[in-house]
Amino acid sequence: MLNTLHVLVQQSWQTVFVALRALRRNQLRSALTALGIIIGVAAVVAMAAVGNGAQASITQQVSALGENLLTVFAGSKRSGGVNSGQGSASTLTLGDAEAIAREIADVAAVSPEVSGFAPAVANGRNWSTSIVGVSPEYLQIRDWPLAGGAMFGERDVRSSAKVAVIGSKTALELFGPLNPLGQTVRVKNIPFVIVGVLAGKGAGMGGQNQDDRLLVPYTTAMKRITGDRYLRSVNIQIRSAARMEIAQAQISGLLRQRHRLAPGQADDFSIFNQKDIAETVGSVTGIVKLLLGAVSSLSLLVGGIGIMNIMLVSVTERTREIGIRIAVGAQASAINLQFLIEAVTLSLCGGLVGVVLGVATAHLVGSASSFQPIVTADSILLAFGVSFIIGVFFGYYPARKAAALDPIEALRYE
Amino acid sequence: MNAADVAAAPVIRLRNLCKTYRTGAVEVRAVRGVTLDIARGDFVAVMGASGSGKSTLMNTLGCLDQPTAGDYELDGVDVARLSPPQLAVFRNRKLGFVFQGFNLLARTSALENVELPMLYTVPLIPRRERRRRALFALERVGLADRHDHHPNQLSGGQQQRVAIARALVNQPELVLADEPTGNLDSRTSIEIMGLFQELNAAGISLVMVTHELDIAAYCKRLVVMRDGRVIGDTVNPDRRSAAAELAALNRTEQQADLN
Ligand SMILES: Nc1ncnc2c1ncn2[C@@H]1O[C@H](COP(=O)(O)OP(=O)(O)O)[C@@H](O)[C@H]1O
Numbered sequence: 001m002l003n004t005l006h007v008l009v010q011q012s013w014q015t016v017f018v019a020l021r022a023l024r025r026n027q028l029r030s031a032l033t034a035l036g037i038i039i040g041v042a043a044v045v046a047m048a049a050v051g052n053g054a055q056a057s058i059t060q061q062v063s064a065l066g067e068n069l070l071t072v073f074a075g076s077k078r079s080g081g082v083n084s085g086q087g088s089a090s091t092l093t094l095g096d097a098e099a100i101a102r103e104i105a106d107v108a109a110v111s112p113e114v115s116g117f118a119p120a121v122a123n124g125r126n127w128s129t130s131i132v133g134v135s136p137e138y139l140q141i142r143d144w145p146l147a148g149g150a151m152f153g154e155r156d157v158r159s160s161a162k163v164a165v166i167g168s169k170t171a172l173e174l175f176g177p178l179n180p181l182g183q184t185v186r187v188k189n190i191p192f193v194i195v196g197v198l199a200g201k202g203a204g205m206g207g208q209n210q211d212d213r214l215l216v217p218y219t220t221a222m223k224r225i226t227g228d229r230y231l232r233s234v235n236i237q238i239r240s241a242a243r244m245e246i247a248q249a250q251i252s253g254l255l256r257q258r259h260r261l262a263p264g265q266a267d268d269f270s271i272f273n274q275k276d277i278a279e280t281v282g283s284v285t286g287i288v289k290l291l292l293g294a295v296s297s298l299s300l301l302v303g304g305i306g307i308m309n310i311m312l313v314s315v316t317e318r319t320r321e322i323g324i325r326i327a328v329g330a331q332a333s334a335i336n337l338q339f340l341i342e343a344v345t346l347s348l349c350g351g352l353v354g355v356v357l358g359v360a361t362a363h364l365v366g367s368a369s370s371f372q373p374i375v376t377a378d379s380i381l382l383a384f385g386v387s388f389i390i391g392v393f394f395g396y397y398p399a400r401k402a403a404a405l406d407p408i409e410a411l412r413y414e
Numbered sequence: 415m416n417a418a419d420v421a422a423a424p425v426i427r428l429r430n431l432c433k434t435y436r437t438g439a440v441e442v443r444a445v446r447g448v449t450l451d452i453a454r455g456d457f458v459a460v461m462g463a464s465g466s467g468k469s470t471l472m473n474t475l476g477c478l479d480q481p482t483a484g485d486y487e488l489d490g491v492d493v494a495r496l497s498p499p500q501l502a503v504f505r506n507r508k509l510g511f512v513f514q515g516f517n518l519l520a521r522t523s524a525l526e527n528v529e530l531p532m533l534y535t536v537p538l539i540p541r542r543e544r545r546r547r548a549l550f551a552l553e554r555v556g557l558a559d560r561h562d563h564h565p566n567q568l569s570g571g572q573q574q575r576v577a578i579a580r581a582l583v584n585q586p587e588l589v590l591a592d593e594p595t596g597n598l599d600s601r602t603s604i605e606i607m608g609l610f611q612e613l614n615a616a617g618i619s620l621v622m623v624t625h626e627l628d629i630a631a632y633c634k635r636l637v638v639m640r641d642g643r644v645i646g647d648t649v650n651p652d653r654r655s656a657a658a659e660l661a662a663l664n665r666t667e668q669q670a671d672l673n
């Protein structure tokens with residue numbers, strides 16, 4: 001038993017060289033045959049790298065939203081997660097925000113949020129940006145540091161002061177390299193004094209730039225910019241992660257009571273936590289992964305069939321060679337092994353090129369997008385494993401055909 | 415059996431051997447009851463018209479095919495009852511083939527062609543030893559200096575010599591040759607027959623198919639077939655010597671050059 005194994009290993013080793021020589025002899029044909037495997041493996045490797053990178057970037061972005069954050073949006077949550085209707089309904093009031101701060105024990109900080117889109121004018125330039133009305137706690141809740149100056153205070157909120165904290169992108173568009181601190185920016189002809197500059201945060205969930213905004217006291221925004229008594233959302237920080245679920249339920253109960261919703265009636269608000277958001281985005285990347293997975297499996301299948309086809313051609317072309325080998329005493333198993341190894345060698349070479357191509361593609365994607373793809377050893381190992389299995393699976397039939405040839409007829413074959 | 419008996423025992427013993435091909439409803443009785451003993455060291459020519467069953471007999475002798483009836487003992491073993499893997503071992507260890515069309519692997523050197531049977535020998539032969547034996551076999555056929563040539567760089571006669579070296583390399587009990595001179599000119603044919611005579615003198619048993627009488631004349635024994643049966647089996651009364659004839663040919667050529 002051990003001896004036959006030894007013979008098999010030795011013969012396989014000899015055969016690898018025969019196989020490589022046969023592949024080299026038909027370089028173009030081999031390359032074309034391996035194309036399916038190359039594309040499939042490249043897709044798998046690139047997909048895994050991009051998927052991992054996107055996942056990591058999402059995780060990082062979700063945690064960058066702030067710790068233990070709950071966001072209440074006006075309007076109901078539709079099935080399937082975020083929809084554009086949220087925040088536009090007129091159901092959330094300042095009273096709701098105050099009640100949450102007052103009555104829910106686990107709440108650490110609350111910031112109402114209203115927003116509108118308006119042109120901001122300063123330094124002789126004009127730039128359309130988001131005017132966002134918030135409370136001083138907003139930065140703490142969103143875990144958002146300042147690059148300079150200070151956040152406006154409680155007093156500014158009470159007096160509806162005309163002060164603003166400017167986003168880094170907005171500052172760049174309006175002031176260029178100048179320091180915006182102390183400068184005046186006019187929105188709807190109202191002059192705001194810039195008291196702080198936000199640190200850059202990059203693209204947020206969904207890709208919109210979070211750095212293009214002007215934070216002003218919510219009182220000022222409601223009175224002078226939006227002219228609306230309703231809130232878009234309420235940002236809430238909960239004391240500890242362990243209390244998130246309970247707090248969410250309590251807030252929901254409180255709001256239902258305040259909005260006088262009868263049992264069985266749907267919520268006219270929606271509460272999101274980071275987990276929901278991560279899951280929503282995760283499900284989207286999951287769909288993308290599934291699609292790419294389908295594309296690459298299809299490509300691998302086509303590649304495998306290509307290998308089977310070319311191996312069948314090879315067996316036919318080399319009928320006489322097979323006859324000679326059988327005549328000089330090759331066992332059917334040795335012939336079988338030879339062609340199986342040729343198929344596996346072909347698919348593994350395709351796999352190797354595919355891995356290189358996949359890593360290159362991942363880097364290309366990385367240089368063209370906001371996140372860094374992550375190539376893992378797992379995905380490369382998987383790619384080679386899949387190539388190997390394809391070689392064995394699609395090489396099996398041609399190899400068996402070769403081994404079953406009748407030597408007399410094979411030797412007579414022209 | 416003692417040593418003398420083994421030496422005296424025939425290398426091939428056929429009893430009423432039959433081979434019938436069935437293709438659909440048609441039955442072709444290619445070999446119809448051949449009884450034949452071939453002694454060690456014999457050199458047999460199998461002759462007969464085309465379609466008389468010579469190749470079929472040779473393929474059966476060569477363990478490439480199983481008889482449909484009758485007994486076949488090769489080197490004292492009942493081969494007709496062996497399984498395909500066991501037949502492969504017999505082809506590898508006990509038999510050497512030489513074909514009309516040479517049947518060398520293209521794009522493979524002479525040396526590698528000669529090494530081919532040893533790749534399938536169990537227990538395994540180390541690489542270095544394979545090379546040594548292959549070179550020795552090439553030397554025996556006078557082609558040691560061409561060991562790295564590919565078949566397309568060799569003449570027909572040289573290719574056939576490589577094929578003979580391949581047949582010899584595993585020191586078989588018997589070399590089988592089906593029309594080995596069929597693709598060669600007469601001068602090269604005599605050279606190949608000279609090589610066979612040399613090998614036979616060194617103790618190798620040979621069976622070859624030919625339909626040319628003057629080629630058969632180099633063999634020790636003449637077996638004639640017709641319609642799948644042996645109709646003649648005689649010792650060659652006046653055997654030709656290829657070596658002597660080649661020497662004579664060389665002399666006349668030299669004289670022609672001088673004139
Ligand atoms: N594989 C086969 N199937 C059917 N008939 C065959 C096959 N091989 C040979 N024959 C027939 O058997 C007979 C003997 O053929 P063969 O042994 O090749 O003759 P030879 O070599 O003497 O010319 C012929 O009639 C031939 O047509």
Ligand SMILES: [Mg+2]
Binds near residue numbers: 468470
């Ligand atoms: Mg014939």
